[in-house]
């Protein structure tokens with residue numbers, strides 16, 4: 307499914323539209339890895355939706371351990387040890403992510419969902 311189903315601390319910045327910082331699982335700033343299937347169709351990215359494109363996601367991964375783009379409530383020492391300098395070229399990674407796209411999947415937005423929450427999303 308192109309996710310490890312686990313939670314990790316990446317230190318993504320908050321969405322300023324929220325009154326409070328989203329602290330993730332048990333207030334640790336850990337968030338679950340979402341599936342990367344069809345990821346080319348689901349911008350914006352990360353839990354806060356603060357990264358607008360896949361290029362921005364790759365720049366984020368490159369810079370977060372330098373403290374650039376780091377959530378102000380997260381320290382560098384809290385970041386997941388799996389985060390490490392990238393060796394694959396951006397274009398190759400983005401091509402790979404495009405290969406995970408299924409153009410035939412059902413994109414119709416349901417009028418209601420079992421939880422009763424309002425239906426949103428940005429599927430075009």
Ligand code: HEM
Pocket residue numbers: 312313314315316318337338339340341342345348350351352353354360363367386387388389390392399
């Ligand atoms: C070349 C390496 C990687 C690529 C191309 C990549 C790609 C992505 C993309 C495109 C997203 C956004 C998905 C979305 O919002 O729907 C994402 C989110 C995420 N990735 Fe990665 N990733 C990589 C490495 C990693 C590593 C090493 C970890 C674990 C330490 C990780 C954990 C996560 C988590 C937890 C999220 C969700 C973060 C949040 O919602 O704030 N990723 N990744």
